[in-house]
Amino acid sequence: MNIHGFLKYQFNHFILRWRWILPIPVGLCLGYWAQKVIQSAVSSYAPASQGNALEAFIWAFGKPEIVYFVVSVLWIFLISDLTPEGSFGQQIILRLGSRNTWWMGKVLFVLLSTFTYALVLLTSFFIPVLSKYPFSETWSTASLNSSGINLGYSTMNGSPLQAFWNILIFLIIGWFAIGLLVQIINLIFKQRWFGFLGGIIIIICSMLGTIDGGPIGGNGIASFFLLQNHLEFTPLWVPERVIPEIYSWIFWAVWVLVCLVTGFIISRRTNFYTVKQEEG
Amino acid sequence: MGQSQNAVELIAIKKNFNKLTIFEDVNLQIPTASITGVSGPNGAGKSMLLRIICGLVKPTEGQVIVFGKRIGIDRDFPARTGALIDTPGFLPGYSAAKNLQILADIGEKIDRSRIEEVLNIVGLDIKNQQPLHTYSVGMRKRLGIAQAILEEPDLLLLDEPTDSIDQAGWKNVYEYLIQLKEKGCTILLTSNNLDEITILCDQAYILKNKKLTAAG
Numbered sequence: 001m002n003i004h005g006f007l008k009y010q011f012n013h014f015i016l017r018w019r020w021i022l023p024i025p026v027g028l029c030l031g032y033w034a035q036k037v038i039q040s041a042v043s044s045y046a047p048a049s050q051g052n053a054l055e056a057f058i059w060a061f062g063k064p065e066i067v068y069f070v071v072s073v074l075w076i077f078l079i080s081d082l083t084p085e086g087s088f089g090q091q092i093i094l095r096l097g098s099r100n101t102w103w104m105g106k107v108l109f110v111l112l113s114t115f116t117y118a119l120v121l122l123t124s125f126f127i128p129v130l131s132k133y134p135f136s137e138t139w140s141t142a143s144l145n146s147s148g149i150n151l152g153y154s155t156m157n158g159s160p161l162q163a164f165w166n167i168l169i170f171l172i173i174g175w176f177a178i179g180l181l182v183q184i185i186n187l188i189f190k191q192r193w194f195g196f197l198g199g200i201i202i203i204i205c206s207m208l209g210t211i212d213g214g215p216i217g218g219n220g221i222a223s224f225f226l227l228q229n230h231l232e233f234t235p236l237w238v239p240e241r242v243i244p245e246i247y248s249w250i251f252w253a254v255w256v257l258v259c260l261v262t263g264f265i266i267s268r269r270t271n272f273y274t275v276k277q278e279e280g
Numbered sequence: 281m282g283q284s285q286n287a288v289e290l291i292a293i294k295k296n297f298n299k300l301t302i303f304e305d306v307n308l309q310i311p312t313a314s315i316t317g318v319s320g321p322n323g324a325g326k327s328m329l330l331r332i333i334c335g336l337v338k339p340t341e342g343q344v345i346v347f348g349k350r351i352g353i354d355r356d357f358p359a360r361t362g363a364l365i366d367t368p369g370f371l372p373g374y375s376a377a378k379n380l381q382i383l384a385d386i387g388e389k390i391d392r393s394r395i396e397e398v399l400n401i402v403g404l405d406i407k408n409q410q411p412l413h414t415y416s417v418g419m420r421k422r423l424g425i426a427q428a429i430l431e432e433p434d435l436l437l438l439d440e441p442t443d444s445i446d447q448a449g450w451k452n453v454y455e456y457l458i459q460l461k462e463k464g465c466t467i468l469l470t471s472n473n474l475d476e477i478t479i480l481c482d483q484a485y486i487l488k489n490k491k492l493t494a495a496g
Contacts, residue, residue: 002386087367087368092386094335273331
């Protein structure tokens with residue numbers, strides 16, 4: 001059993017391919033857009049002040065339309081075909097010798113992919129942003145005055161760096177958890193595009209949930225179980241958090257645990273037939 | 281469970297697929313260091329039988345025992361088993377040697393000389409760095425055999441191994457399979473080529489009408 005070799009194979013086969021170029025133009029476009037928004041705020045509200053690159057991130061990744069319809073959909077597309085295994089993958093499984101090891105390797109690879117995705121996306125995003133504005137640990141005058149770029153973040157969520165980490169950590173955990181669910185759906189239906197479809201439906205439903213607006217997680221016990229109250233730290237238009245952070249940690253921990261256990265159960269029972277889809 | 285004289289034992293195996301029974305009450309003993317052939321019409325379930333033996337597919341009923349271990353209970357997959365089932369799968373952007381190297385990195389440590397040796401056995405050249413999407417069907421089949429024999433397995437499952445390989449290639453493969461048997465390897469192959477079964481096999485079976493019966 002060589003989990004390291006298995007991860008290396010998956011990295012070469014699933015990440016080093018053309019579709020993983022996509023986060024680069026997407027990140028660059030988002031970065032350029034965010035930089036223009038910050039530029040506009042700086043010139044309109046505080047001509048003399050400097051903008052902050054972190055505020056560009058908070059604007060872009062605090063915006064539900066971008067989080068749900070762009071970066072999360074792209075993420076689901078990128079990892080939607082890790083399961084079920086094709087013929088070459090079945091040769092790998094035989095050599096791994098254990099269904100549990102195989103599933104554990106898949107889980108670790110989804111985690112590795114999540115970090116890789118975040119790294120590629122954010123690096124691309126910050127290239128145009130940093131060409132104009134530096135990182136700063138304090139809120140810019142523009143952000144304190146412009147509802148367009150922070151909507152109260154500066155007064156409610158600590159420093160820009162804290163807000164950056166809050167948003168990023170919950171996105172990474174959420175992407176990892178959704179990535180696992182996509183694999184579970186694929187394994188249940190034994191079709192690679194079922195997971196993609198299921199993931200997209202979940203994302204769209206989450207987006208519909210945020211259209212209602214209102215403080216995040218503020219509408220009764222049901223709101224504790226809604227994905228949109230946990231994937232985004234807070235959406236820009238409602239920069240307050242009624243559900244304490246700890247419940248989001250619990251929500252994702254339970255989600256990941258359920259996927260992990262379900263994956264082990266399915267992998268013990270599943271039959272590995274020929275997948276018609278061509279390798280590569 | 282004690283060590284058995286038989287490398288493989290199938291006990292009352294039944295397999296349903298999409299509510300259809302593919303085969304039932306399949307019993308088979310394959311002695312260690314022998315070559316066994318299974319023939320039968322297309323769709324009889326020969327490939328499915330191999331998938332069940334190597335643990336990729338679970339039988340609806342019955343038990344598979346390989347080298348004394350119950351597959352699915354004592355082990356998920358039989359140890360030291362090489363398999364070529366259906367159409368072999370590869371990473372088409374890589375060369376033949378690179379494909380084998382990736383598999384070698386997962387399983388037992390295999391050095392480059394072994395990869396070269398295996399490619400020679402099946403008539404491929406390690407110096408050929410062409411990606412696999414340029415390979416013909418026959419060359420892919422040869423590489424499929426190379427995948428299966430890479431780690432010098434104790435049990436080798438081959439699904440129509442010489443199908444789409446030219447006659448010159450058969451000879452190499454036959455000679456190597458006989459050598460493997462002499463070294464103690466147990467081989468189960470499916471084939472619709474009766475000459476192949478006659479030349480190679482110590483025992484032969486026919487899978488037909490959902491039943492496995494000994495060939496005359």
